[in-house]
Amino acid sequence: MSHPKLEDAVKTLRQQYGARNPSSLRAFEDAKRSLPGGGTRSSIFIQPFPLVIASGHGTCLTDLDGHTYRDFVSDFTSGLYGKTNVILRDAIVGAIDNGMQLGGHTPAEGRLASLICDRFPAMDLVRFANSGTEANMIAICTAMRYTGCSKIVVFEGGYHGSLLSHFRMDELNAGPSSALTAPFNFVVCPYNDLEQTREKIVHSTGDVAAILVEPMLGAGGCIPGEPSFLRGLRELATEVGALLIFDEVQTARLDMGGRQKLLDIEPDLTTLGKFFGGGFAFGAFGGKREVMKMFDMTQPGAISHGGTFNNSPCTMVAGVTALEQLVTESALTTLNALGDNMRESLNQGFSAHSLPFIREY
Numbered sequence: 001m002s003h004p005k006l007e008d009a010v011k012t013l014r015q016q017y018g019a020r021n022p023s024s025l026r027a028f029e030d031a032k033r034s035l036p037g038g039g040t041r042s043s044i045f046i047q048p049f050p051l052v053i054a055s056g057h058g059t060c061l062t063d064l065d066g067h068t069y070r071d072f073v074s075d076f077t078s079g080l081y082g083k084t085n086v087i088l089r090d091a092i093v094g095a096i097d098n099g100m101q102l103g104g105h106t107p108a109e110g111r112l113a114s115l116i117c118d119r120f121p122a123m124d125l126v127r128f129a130n131s132g133t134e135a136n137m138i139a140i141c142t143a144m145r146y147t148g149c150s151k152i153v154v155f156e157g158g159y160h161g162s163l164l165s166h167f168r169m170d171e172l173n174a175g176p177s178s179a180l181t182a183p184f185n186f187v188v189c190p191y192n193d194l195e196q197t198r199e200k201i202v203h204s205t206g207d208v209a210a211i212l213v214e215p216m217l218g219a220g221g222c223i224p225g226e227p228s229f230l231r232g233l234r235e236l237a238t239e240v241g242a243l244l245i246f247d248e249v250q251t252a253r254l255d256m257g258g259r260q261k262l263l264d265i266e267p268d269l270t271t272l273g274k275f276f277g278g279g280f281a282f283g284a285f286g287g288k289r290e291v292m293k294m295f296d297m298t299q300p301g302a303i304s305h306g307g308t309f310n311n312s313p314c315t316m317v318a319g320v321t322a323l324e325q326l327v328t329e330s331a332l333t334t335l336n337a338l339g340d341n342m343r344e345s346l347n348q349g350f351s352a353h354s355l356p357f358i359r360e361y
């Protein structure tokens with residue numbers, strides 16, 4: 001159905017946007033000569049062209065045309081520390097001066113691992129990678145190897161990385177083929193519907209290596225998993241001999257030990273990313289000793305898992321500094337209270353105008 005008034009308004013706004021941001025437009029057009037669509041992250045592209053950011057300070061971003069904006073997205077949680085952070089900067093400069101890439105084990109990697117394992121009761125052992133996507137891909141392969149099974153249960157609207165997205169057709173502009181999805185044997189179930197998931201897994205599927213779930217759908221609309229649903233998945237995974245993998249790449253910030261700690265659920269494997277790298281590219285997968293010991297290189301037949309930057313000294317030092325000094329219990333309480341307040345005010349504003357925006361938590 002066409003809405004001429006709305007279309008006119010959008011057209012006018014786009015013209016105003018273009019006139020207000022000529023430098024961004026020029027930089028975008030330049031980038032298009034070597035980057036398809038002028039960018040390298042589909043998730044941050046906006047029509048008619050994105051603002052090109054020159055710098056950031058505190059909670060604000062400044063674009064190439066000199067406009068400053070307050071950033072409420074914080075790079076989908078990886079920007080937890082603000083745009084600039086003196087504590088991190090000093091630690092990172094120290095790591096650079098100490099040797100940027102050492103090609104050997106360093107004390108910081110063991111320290112970062114212990115800080116993470118101390119926070120997550122279900123993580124006896126952890127390994128590092130370079131992104132949340134990579135951590136999830138390896139967690140899936142680990143579960144397949146551990147169980148000898150091939151199917152991976154995931155959920156509609158789930159996002160586990162650039163190669164692991166399970167948006168429904170109507171959620172994607174250009175249909176399902178617009179997602180690059182790795183060719184695993186996925187069984188896609190409805191989120192927050194334990195009965196249908198059980199039906200699919202127990203009665204029709206079999207051969208399930210893992211149930212991979214976000215405790216809150218992040219990119220899929222910030223929809224929290226019902227505690228009973230997530231607890232039910234724990235029971236279901238045990239019942240069918242599959243590993244339960246919690247993707248806490250986004251939800252880890254909800255508590256020192258992620259949403260799993262808040263709900264007292266112990267997954268077999270957990271994946272992390274984003275802010276744990278102290279501002280650098282990061283991923284981690286870890287969990288039960290029984291599973292993770294497959295990576296123990298001191299034992300015969302261990303699985304080989306490499307990665308040039310898995311223990312990059314800058315990332316390791318930044319991660320240790322962040323967890324020791326910045327991602328503290330009180331900082332997380334403040335952060336989450338700010339988020340709760342903002343959601344509450346938005347809900348109030350929308351309900352005052354009888355707009356359908358409210359979601360119960």
Ligand SMILES: Cc1ncc(COP(=O)(O)O)c(C=O)c1O
Pocket residue numbers: 076130131132133134136159160161162214218219247248249250273274282283
């Ligand atoms: C829940 C979740 N899992 C995995 C990922 C992928 O992480 P990365 O972008 O570091 O590959 C994301 C990224 O937004 C995410 O939100």
